[in-house]
Amino acid sequence: MTGTGAHAAVEWLASVAPDPAACRWEWERNPQGIALLPAGKRWDVLILPGELGYPTLDVLTRLIDRPGPVLADFGDARMGFFVPPGTAARWLGTGVRGAGQGTWIVIPYPGRTVGGVRWLIQPDGSGTLTDATVLELAMHEAAAARSAYGGGDCD
Template structure:
């Protein structure tokens, strides 16, 4: 039986060790917009291309991070959901994936899906920042 190397995040990396390119099926991590925007800022301040394509809904209630397929099977971050798409209806072009949404960071401006391990850390840091800010009021 042949096995495929994978990271602790549960996805098969590209030959260079990073998350797969988002040109096929991706899973979608959905978070409240405030936490998601903080996480995007944290990821963009980090080293390299840490954040992949990100969707927001028209009501600006949620943000969705494209992550490698297989992420949903092990996703356990409180306050967020990860949806397994299996590529159903997904084509990464400038048009949003979901009706009633738009790109915050569209494909083409970013090359890789967001690494779920890095996203998990950024969401945790974002939650702590929001809690600290709310407690200072």
């Protein structure tokens, strides 16, 4: 992501910081290219184990044109799907952790590839998020397919 798209994504992400201007300044100069940002304002993050997250992302991208942002951690052990605020507080899914109000997320600078956390789907800056109901349906389909092919338990 370059140009206007990256700038819009940076602005959208940094807008949740206690001091957005200071966040942008530090983030752009941080050699690791990461920022710690609060969840629960513009987005929550549902964190799935990688073995369920990747098949879920495959299903999700077949269901909708543009899912919301998705992060993966180093080693692909976990994936974070950006969903509407308040979702984490209501989520009851086993094996899925929620980051919402009162939690902070390590966020890589859009358009940069750094070690560790990285974007699988970068934010577009418009506020596009994945609908939690659609994400849940994609998770069920992914888990069912995994089970049908002998993938075992996803928890």
